Amino acid sequence: xxxYVGGVYRLLVSGANVHELAEHLAQVETEALGFSDTDPxxxxxxxxxxxxxxxxxxCPVARLPNRRLxxxxxxxxxxxxx
Numbered sequence: 001x002x003x004y005v006g007g008v009y010r011l012l013v014s015g016a017n018v019h020e021l022a023e024h025l026a027q028v029e030t031e032a033l034g035f036s037d038t039d040p041x042x043x044x045x046x047x048x049x050x051x052x053x054x055x056x057x058x059c060p061v062a063r064l065p066n067r068r069l070x071x072x073x074x075x076x077x078x079x080x081x082x
Contacts, residue, residue: 004028012055021047 007028011021019040025047026040 004032008050009055012050012053018044018047018051021050 007024008021011024016024022040022043025043026038029035029038029043
């Protein structure tokens with residue numbers, strides 16, 4: 001199940017279109033779930049619903065409050081030179 005979610009998430013974050021997402025869903029149904037006659041065209045409505053999610057990849061560091069970095073020995077030496 002995590003492979004399914006991870007693959008869909010990666011496609012959403014990367015900006016995949018509805019057809020790419022439907023193809024991926026069909027591949028999951030065939031390979032992971034064992035369905036035999038999956039048609040990506042049938043999965044386009046589901047792919048459209050998934051694309052409505054506001055999915056963004058955020059860097060956890062970007063959410064930290066602005067804090068001054070503690071001075072290091074290298075910073076102290078560099079500031080004396082300048």
